[in-house]
């Protein structure tokens with residue numbers, strides 16, 4: 130079964146969203162696109178909510194969100210119970226978000242990275258397993274949601 134990826138962007142990602150989606154599908158992932166596919170200004174929390182709810186509700190395995198910086202998307206997605214959303218600005222942060230933080234949503238900045246850099250971070254994030262020795266800390270984060 131291919132991993133299901135919930136995908137969402139705001140207008141900042143208009144130029145790159147199709148190549149990122151193509152990359153994901155070409156890499157064997159099943160992509161559910163929650164928008165936004167237009168160029169006009171939109172509000173990133175609307176798309177963060179859709180992707181975060183798909184992941185928290187286990188309809189998708191992981192989420193990818195792209196806005197201008199990734200910051201707004203991560204702030205919004207982290208409001209949904211069950212979500213650990215991380216903004217990743219390079220290969221190393223993408224790896225550690227998966228390995229140490231058990232992040233289930235990756236947030237990226239279309240205004241701070243090229244499409245190739247974004248696809249590379251996605252690859253690293255999706256291919257890096259969580260290291261179980263960090264579980265105690267993740268459980269402490271989960272308790273903060275209650």
Ligand code: RB5
Nearest residue numbers: 141196197198200201202
């Ligand atoms: C939209 O202009 C911009 O604020 C948004 O894409 C994002 O960068 C917010 O964090």
